[in-house]
Amino acid sequence: MADAPQRPDLDTILGADLQAFVNNILHEDGGIDHFRQLLSDDQISKLESRRKLELVTRSGVIFTRERNISNILETTLNTARNLTNSDGGTIYSLEEIYAENPIDPGEIASRNLNFVALQNETMDTNLKGGDIDMMPPVPLEIDGKPNLSNVSAYCANTGEMLNFDDVYDADGFDFTGTSSYDEANGYRSQSMLVIPLEDHENNIIGVLQLINRRMPNGAIGGFTTEDIELVQSVSFPAAASITQQRMINEQVNLFNAFVTMLAQGLGEKSPHTYNHIRRVAALGESIAASLSNSDEGIYADVKYNSDEMAEIKLAGWMHDIGKITTPEHIVSKQVKLQFVMDRFEMIIERCSSKMKDYKIEMLQQQLAASQAGATESELLALRNECDNKTSLLEKQLEALFKANRGSEDMPKEQIELVMDLASQSVEAFYKTEVIIDHGFPLLKSFALEPHVAPLIDDREKSNLLIKRGTLSDDERDQIKSHADRSWRWLMELPFPRKQKRLPLYAGAHHEHLNGSGYPNGIEGKDMPMQARILAIADIFEALVANDRPYKEPMPLSQAMNILGGMVKSGNLDGELMKIFLQSGDYMTYAEEHLNPEQIDDVDIDAWLEAYYVVPEPPTK
Ligand SMILES: [Fe+2]
Ligand SMILES: [Fe+2]
CATH class of the missing domain: 3.30.450.40 (GAF domain)
Known part of the structure; x- marks a missing residue:
């Protein structure tokens, strides 16, 4: 009679490496089944228990680490x-x-x-x-x-x-x-x-x-x-x-929604500011993604995970949060004479009054002349003189209308025009001022004794003489203070450990690599990559935006040249600009947000040749 087949002794076969065996067969589909015929019920039961324990343990590790529901x-x-x-x-x-x-x-x-x-x-x-x-x-x-x-x-x-x-x-x-x-x-x-x-x-x-x-x-x-x-x-x-x-x-979504709502609240006052914030957040995110995906250049090792990407986007949403308290008439100042509202109308009124004075004066002169026996042509000459003065003032007003709009560099003849008009005066019987009533601007006129007033008063004159843009120095300082507020306010928020540097990323978007930025003048290696990214996104968006009430949309190539100049002068990070250009992110953005006539050719090689400077990398 043949001997009954001997059951193998599991411990003997596998020696000390039982663990490895169990692991191996667990990783094969139906692994245990292959051995089932060879093993005793007790051995099978042990392996089953081991398998189940392993399954529960492994799932526990996944439950602890996995974040996707x-x-x-x-x-x-x-x-x-x-x-x-x-x-x-x-x-x-x-x-x-x-x-x-x-x-x-x-x-x-x-x-x-x-x-x-x-x-x-x-x-x-x-x-x-x-x-x-x-x-x-x-x-x-x-x-x-x-x-x-x-x-x-x-x-x-x-x-x-x-x-x-x-x-x-x-x-x-x-x-x-x-x-x-x-x-x-x-x-x-x-x-x-x-x-x-x-x-x-x-x-x-x-x-x-x-x-x-x-x-x-x-x-x-x-x-x-x-x-x-x-x-x-x-x-x-x-x-x-x-x-x-x-x-x-839920907490993250609530916080993000809250931040978006703050930006939307700002948009209620100034729609283009909300658009700016939303576009800078998206642009910052796409530049960061291109940087992270790039395996070339001095930033080849910079890689961002999903948390870090979310952080950059959030910093973009928060970067101009300090503008909440900047008065709307400054944030959206369309023309130089806008102090709460455009005062050009008041200058028109004064000029109209002046034109009437010309006429009254002319009629008085004609009356006197005709009483003195003046000829028809002498009377006509007086009328022509009045017409000429009126027409000159009309032309000056037209030119002043243009001077009231901001420009990159105010022409000399506009300056002379303002000085000329400011030196002229008119008889006035009232004074009009803008007052704020329950948050709304109102024009209020005060009756005064007849007096002589300049066609353009001192405050109007100093605003009309603003050489670049529409903002006075004081208004520019008020706008600039938003960066300091964004930074300080964000520092007050108890950000989670992983986002402790977010206030720096958002607050430093007006800082420059060469230390010429604001509010803290940080420079070089201290300026984090995320703030460098937002600085580029911020300026690019502002230059090419086509929804600003105070400026005309700029062609793409001109914006790139301005950014190039800022790279060359050490303000912006050249390597990031290179990535921005070579990734095509700027074109994707342009196609989505710019007017077709703004999208002209940008010669990337020529740009790099003209402007690229190797930046000092950030330490953190
Ligand atoms: Fe800003
Ligand atoms: Fe901004």
Whole structure:
């Protein structure tokens, strides 16, 4: 009689390396099955326990580290299926949709179970993410009543677990979807376990459904108490991890929305300021992405992860937050004479009065002349003289209209014009001033004794003589102070550890590498990359913007030359400008935001030849 085959001694075969063996077979699909025939029941049981422990441990590590909620849910489904040896499964997340009701902001309009992952080994199905968007969500209420006919909805509504040995024998639930799926695909759904995913406050956040538990002999069996406990050993930590991640996401979303709302609030006063902020944030993000993707040049090693990218974008959204307290008539000062409102109208009034004075004077002269026996032509000469003076004043007013608009460099003849008009006077009987009434500008006139007033008063004169743009020195200082405010205010916020440098990134957007910027005059290596990026985005946006009330849109090539000059003079980072140009980010931006006539040719090689200077890299 032949000897019965000897069972191998697992410990002897594997020696001290049992751990490696277990790890190896665990990483193979059906690894344990290959050895099943060779091993004793006790050995199989030990390996199964080891496998399950490993699965639970691995999922725990993922739950701790993973931040994507869909990935956490998918891991939960994978692990639960592996632990119970289920053929298929589905995992849903519970979504609450709020009604937009200002009287009851927390009112829930509807609740659904959304498919996150769906797997079936026999049917070779593994759907998740975008693949699954076509699956309609399962409503938790139908016609205002809890949906108790669908097993997953029942589980989510009641918090009860459901366990069916055979769904075809189950009463009280609608399995028509399951049976039509079976019929269409030649499948047979049998055992089913439906478990709620509950957070630490017993709120249901999702549902896990497992189908067809395969027994060692290949037959389908019902889910056991041990199966349920094993699944719960994964579903509880998964729910805790999801809840924690949701809370983090909610805080981050709330903060981001708050920052956006502040910028929008600023936009209520000055729409172009809001547009500027939003565009600088997007531009900063795209320059940072191009920098991070570039493997060439002195910044080849600079790489940003998603947190760092989000930080740059947020710094962009916050960079001009200090403008909230800058008066609107300064932020949006369209013309030089705008102190709260444009005073050009008042100069027109004075000039009209002056023209009437010319006429009165002329009529008085004609009367006197005709009484003295003047000829027709002498009287006409007096009239012509008056007409000439009137017409000259009209022309001067026209020219003054142009001088009132800002320019890059005020022409000499405009300066002479202002001086000339300021030296002339007119008889006045009242004085008009702008007052602020309940936040709105109002013109208020005061009656005065007849007096002689200049055509252009001292304040108007000094504003009209602004050589560049429309802002006086004092107004320019008020605008500049926004950078200091942005910086100081942001320093007051208790940013999380990872974003402690954000106030610097946002606050330093007007700083220059050569120390000539403001508000703190930081320079060189102290100027962080993120602030250098925002500095470029900030100036580029301002130069090419086509929605500023005080300036004409600038062609792309001219803006690049101005930025080039700033690189050459050591203000801006040349390497970042090179990346900005070579990545094509500037063109993508131009196509989206600029007028077609602004988009002209930028010769990148010539630009680099003319302006590129190697910058001093930042230390942090
Ligand atoms: Fe700024
Ligand atoms: Fe800005």
